[in-house]
């Protein structure tokens with residue numbers, strides 16, 4: 001399965017040196033939430049394929065703590 005066919009995106013985070021796969025998006029700021037972490041790109045890819053095959057997709061979920069705080073103090 002090619003990356004563009006997947007319902008999930010994953011990327012390398014240089015700070016943590018991990019591959020990150022967000023499963024949800026914060027409804028206020030569009031931030032990545034429910035992030036899965038992998039040490040190897042192929043593991044992240046495998047998980048993205050697995051989730052896509054399960055019919056899942058990145059969904060808009062709860063606001064992340066930072067956005068929720070901004071919202072309350074808004």
Ligand SMILES: [Zn+2]
Pocket residue numbers: 026028029030031063064065066067068
């Ligand atoms: Zn957010």
